[in-house]
Amino acid sequence: MLDTALGKPIEVFHMSSDHTTCEDRLCASLSFISATWASLSDGAGRLYLLRTSMRRENRSLKWEPMFSEEMGEPFTILHSISHVQAGVHSMEVLLLRIQKDPSSDSDAKGSGYSVSLEWITVSNTAEQGQEKKYKVRKRKVLRGKSVPHYAALEPQGKGLMVASEKPFVFTHVDGALLEQPAAQAMEMESSTGGSMLQVIDPIYFWQQTIEDITVSVRMPEGITKDDVLFKLSMENVSVGVQGFAPLLEGQLHAPVDPEASAWIIKDEKSLEVTLQKRSEGPMWPELLTGGDRRGEFLMSEEQTALLHERLTYLTTEDMNANPDKDKPPCNAQELEDCDGFPEDSSNLTRFDGESLKPTHVVNLGSHQYLFTVDLNPSEMPSFCLRHDVDALLWQPRPDQPSNMWEHIATFNALGYVQASKRDKKFATCPPNFSYAALGECLRRVFIYRQPSPVDTVLFNRMQGRQVGQVAKQQVASLESNNIVLGFRATNERLFVLTSNNLFVLKINN
Numbered sequence: 001m002l003d004t005a006l007g008k009p010i011e012v013f014h015m016s017s018d019h020t021t022c023e024d025r026l027c028a029s030l031s032f033i034s035a036t037w038a039s040l041s042d043g044a045g046r047l048y049l050l051r052t053s054m055r056r057e058n059r060s061l062k063w064e065p066m067f068s069e070e071m072g073e074p075f076t077i078l079h080s081i082s083h084v085q086a087g088v089h090s091m092e093v094l095l096l097r098i099q100k101d102p103s104s105d106s107d108a109k110g111s112g113y114s115v116s117l118e119w120i121t122v123s124n125t126a127e128q129g130q131e132k133k134y135k136v137r138k139r140k141v142l143r144g145k146s147v148p149h150y151a152a153l154e155p156q157g158k159g160l161m162v163a164s165e166k167p168f169v170f171t172h173v174d175g176a177l178l179e180q181p182a183a184q185a186m187e188m189e190s191s192t193g194g195s196m197l198q199v200i201d202p203i204y205f206w207q208q209t210i211e212d213i214t215v216s217v218r219m220p221e222g223i224t225k226d227d228v229l230f231k232l233s234m235e236n237v238s239v240g241v242q243g244f245a246p247l248l249e250g251q252l253h254a255p256v257d258p259e260a261s262a263w264i265i266k267d268e269k270s271l272e273v274t275l276q277k278r279s280e281g282p283m284w285p286e287l288l289t290g291g292d293r294r295g296e297f298l299m300s301e302e303q304t305a306l307l308h309e310r311l312t313y314l315t316t317e318d319m320n321a322n323p324d325k326d327k328p329p330c331n332a333q334e335l336e337d338c339d340g341f342p343e344d345s346s347n348l349t350r351f352d353g354e355s356l357k358p359t360h361v362v363n364l365g366s367h368q369y370l371f372t373v374d375l376n377p378s379e380m381p382s383f384c385l386r387h388d389v390d391a392l393l394w395q396p397r398p399d400q401p402s403n404m405w406e407h408i409a410t411f412n413a414l415g416y417v418q419a420s421k422r423d424k425k426f427a428t429c430p431p432n433f434s435y436a437a438l439g440e441c442l443r444r445v446f447i448y449r450q451p452s453p454v455d456t457v458l459f460n461r462m463q464g465r466q467v468g469q470v471a472k473q474q475v476a477s478l479e480s481n482n483i484v485l486g487f488r489a490t491n492e493r494l495f496v497l498t499s500n501n502l503f504v505l506k507i508n509n
Contacts, residue, residue, distance in 0.1 A: 006504060013050060013063040015042050024099075026074045027485070031093070034082040035377070038063065039093050047071045049091060049122060049134060067122055067134040073097055075118070079152045079381065090123040090137070092157040098147060117142040117151055117168065119160060139175070140356065144168035149346060149369040152380045154353070154398040161396055163348045163369060163383065170356040178356075179243070202296035203247050206287050213256070213275040215239075215287065215295075217248050221269045228271060232258045234278070237288075239263075239271060248295070250288035254279065350404065360404060370418060371427035373489075382408065384427070386415035391436065393429065409433040412471065414448060421446070426487035435507060437494055439487045445496060447474040447507060478503050 015028070022044040029041045035055065040048040049067035075095040082091045094117060101114035121138040145166035152161055162168050171178055204217040217239050219228075229246070231238040234255045240246035252275070260276035287295055346369055350360040368386040373393075375382050380396040391414035394405045411429070414436050418424060426439035438446040451469035458467040478484075478496060486497030489507075496503040 006502070010060050012052070012061070013040070013048075013065070015040075015048075022074065024074050026076055029077045031077040031080040032377070033080045033091055033093075037082055037091065039077055039080040039091070041075055041077050041095075043074055045070055045072055045074050047075075047077075047093065047095075047120070049093075066132060069136065071095065071118070071120070073099060078117075081153050081155060081157065083156045085156070087128070088123055089132075090121055090157065091134075092153050093120045093122065094118070094151055094153055094160070095120065096148070096151070115144050115147055117144075117148065117162070119153070121157065139173070140170060141172040142168045142351075143171045150348070150372050150381070150383050152372075152396070154380060154396075155378070158353045159359070159398055160351045160353065161348065161380065161398075162351070163346055163364065165346050167347065168349065170351070173356070202294065204295040205298050206295055207298050208284055210277075210280050210283070212277055213284070213287065215248065215273040215275065216266070217271045217273065219247075219265075219269055219271050223265060223268060223271075225265060228263075228265070230263055230271075230273075232256075232261055232275075234258060237273075237275070239273065248288075250290060250292055253284040253286050253289055254282070348405075350398070360401075362405075368415070368419075370415070371429075373428050375431045384411075384429070386419075389413050389416035391415045391418070393433070411436045411448065412451070417448065425484060428487055428489045430489040430491045430507075432491045434491065435489075437487070437489055437507075439484050439496060441483055442481065443478050445476040445478065445494065445505065447476065447494070447505075449473070476505055
């Protein structure tokens with residue numbers, strides 16, 4: 001339509017650097033820090049911080065580079081924020097790097113690539129009244145084994161949130177290696193911190209017979225007996241690693257015989273502890289008193305068989321035991337691909353900006369990560385997860401530790417619909433949640449509007465009820481065979497970027 005036409009573009013900044021020497025050059029990336037600042041990556045390893053002035057009012061003014069520095073290997077800017085503390089203006093920028101890892105065997109250990117996040121703090125170092133001069137004040141690096149679904153900085157730079165399939169851990173600060181990052185990563189997974197919301201993986205497993213208890217505790221790989229801290233009395237146990245909080249500690253459910261108990265290192269990555277019960281016979285309902293949730297109880301084959309025998313009367317071999325029920329049982333072979341959930345679960349972790357340790361960890365389970373969207377410049381980006389067939393939008397609230405992630409919108413059936421789009425590359429929504437949009441690698445854009453009242457009377461024949469609202473779906477086909485590179489939504493328009501064109505689709509009036 002005519003009113004979707006863009007005005008003549010105005011150049012506001014030009015990168016004149018020669019990038020022919022960079023073999024692994026990436027696409028340039030741009031992040032708006034505030035209403036008057038922007039961060040820019042040239043795709044070859046240089047970071048620019050640009051003073052843009054008020055972009056809404058001064059659209060033709062050139063952007064002034066206030067900081068320009070080589071930051072090492074090429075990177076993509078994920079997020080950036082600005083804040084003033086004690087009269088000092090600082091900007092926090094989060095960079096993503098994906099590099100080939102020569103020490104990683106793609107067949108044995110992983111993909112053959114290493115993933116790192118670098119959190120850079122740039123501050124004005126000039127005295128009051130002097131010309132502004134910005135320098136790097138802090139560089140913090142996290143490493144992980146998977147590309148994060150979500151990574152964003154909190155306002156004021158007080159923390160960092162990361163959602164990923166594999167855990168991330170801080171490894172370097174200002175180029176200095178932090179002590180024992182492997183053990184720190186294990187500590188993160190075990191949720192030794194008291195303020196964790198939910199354990200990612202069990203830190204220990206335990207089994208029992210009528211005579212003894214066997215506990216297997218996960219340890220950092222390459223552990224030796226000199227690294228192990230082990231204490232055992234008749235009623236208490238403590239297992240840990242030198243220099244870190246105990247991994248297993250507390251009062252045992254019942255007394256044990258310390259002299260008849262022992263421990264041994266298995267495969268250089270776990271510690272197996274055998275505890276001899278003082279009283280044979282009674283089975284323990286828990287290993288430690290007080291409901292320690294960092295462990296998982298595993299039944300032996302003998303116990304499983306006994307339990308199965310006791311519950312036999314509750315089960316039947318008949319697939320459809322109710323003769324009055326006409327509907328056949330669910331057949332897994334009839335399920336579609338979009339009915340399934342991803343096998344790998346992701347974890348959402350909040351890191352404290354000072355201690356660099358995780359304060360909250362939530363296992364997202366089977367809730368597939370769908371997309372990230374910037375809704376309010378003063379808040380962290382929101383993220384969308386699949387919940388059953390729907391898609392739910394969540395807003396991080398770092399100032400509310402007891403309710404850190406708030407549900408703000410729902411897109412009915414979007415979780416199911418997007419799973420059927422095999423060529424889907426982008427997904428987003430506008431700040432008013434009036435629609436959701438999916439973009440394929442080439443040409444097609446799908447628009448799913450929120451339910452709205454209907455003008456005529458409609459009846460659902462299957463359910464025999466009147467339908468008050470209908471959700472409309474639309475498909476747009478772009479006049480281009482170039483790969484889609486960018487996808488952004490406003491309340492009125494959807495912007496789709498290819499290598500040669502910028503398409504503007506009018507969605508709402």
